[in-house]
Amino acid sequence: MTKLLKRLLKGVLLDTELADVFSSFDIIGDIAIIKIPDSISLKKKLIGDTLLSNVSNLKSVFLQKTAVDGEYRLRGLELIAGDNKYVTIYKEYGCQFFVNVASSYFSPRLSTERLRISNLVSENELIINMFGGIGTFSIVIAKKTPVLVYNIDSNMDAYVLSILNSKLNKIQDRIISLHGDAQKILHSVLFEDKADRILMPLPERAFEFIDVSVNCIKPSGGYLHFFSHIKSETKSKAVGDSENYVHSLFSRYDYQIKHTQIVRAVGPRVYQTVTDIYIKK
Ligand SMILES: C[S@@+](CC[C@H](N)C(=O)[O-])C[C@H]1O[C@@H](n2cnc3c(N)ncnc32)[C@H](O)[C@@H]1O
Incomplete structure (x- = not known):
């Protein structure tokens, strides 16, 4: 949703105020989430109302008050226009998701990455999504290809939504939702040497889960999708810096980096990247 907000606010805000408006914001189903800098925070209601009256089917506009934070990766929200409700239905690639924008x-912005990983999967794979959230990656994958995905999350709300979302997409036989700490769940012998593919979409902490994830890969080999946050001087260096980081973390394993790419920029000179790593055992 780049530039739309600035376009809508032209003539509504002063030019000096317009210059401070962030270009991009998220629309999730019928909910919009926007960031507003302190310099124009007094105009938040006007900005929310303008968005609400110009985007069809929008029901609520929330101001994002804090960065995504904490174990559950949540953000502080304040309603600035429309209905005070957090739950919506979001659609992508023929899948639907109940989303609670406050509790999980x-x-x-990860939709392209969900599609990319889903295109790598083969029939009958056993897949573990260590930080599965409300089931987004797992469901996009399993809707397309008959596989078995264990969707793990420590947030009870995300776990409950992942069960509802598997049912909503009629693939409850392909997704097993588990609630708890991925480290503890995967230490169970049930998962040792079982996985063809493991997703690790927790860029801030994925490095803490390397040993347990490698332990779960099948003896014949399998893939890790390892997400990182990388500080790089320039965008063009982010892929190389990520691969150096992966080499430093995986040196005691037999592995091959198959692919690395930037998923998105997450701050000034900070990039979220994903590396596809083939583990040989
Ligand atoms: C960045 S979110 C990704 C969620 C989901 N994969 C998505 O893209 O929508 C990371 C998720 O990991 C969960 N989480 C954090 N620490 C965890 C842990 N130790 N074990 C299991 N889940 C964890 C959080 O609750 C959160 O839902």
Whole structure:
């Protein structure tokens, strides 16, 4: 949703105020989430009302008050226009998701990455999504290909939504939702040597879960999708810096980096990246 907000606010805000408006914001179903800098915070209601009256089917506009934070990766929200409700239905690639924008993590900005990983999967794989949230990656994958996905999350709300979302997409036989700490769940012998593929979409902490994830890969080999936050001087260096980081973390394993790419920029000179790593055992 780049530039739309600035376009809508032209003539509504002073030019000096317009210059401070952030270009991009998220629309999740019928809910918009926007950031507003302190310099124009007195205009938040006007900005919310303008958005609400110009975007069809929008019901609520929330101001994001804090960065995504904490174990559950949540953000502080304040209603600035429309209905005071957090739950919506979001659609992508023929899948639908119940989302609670306040109680569990969700980002529409990862949709291209969900599609990319779903295109790598083969029939009958056993997949573990260590930080599965409300089931987004797991469901996009399993809707497309008959596989078995264990969707793990420590946030009870995300776990409950992942069960509802598997049912909503009629693939409850392909997704097993588990609630708890991925480290503890995967230490169970049930998962040792079982996985063809493991998703690790917790960029801030994925490095803490390397040993347990490698232990779960099948003896014949399998893939890790390892997410990182990388500080790089320039965008063009982010992929190389990520791969150096992965080499430093995986040196005691037999592995091959198959692919690395930037998923999105998450701050000044900070990039979220994903590396596809083939583990040989
Ligand atoms: C960045 S979110 C990604 C969620 C989901 N994969 C998505 O893209 O929508 C990370 C998720 O990991 C969960 N989480 C954090 N620490 C965890 C842990 N130790 N074990 C299991 N889940 C954890 C959080 O609750 C959150 O839902």
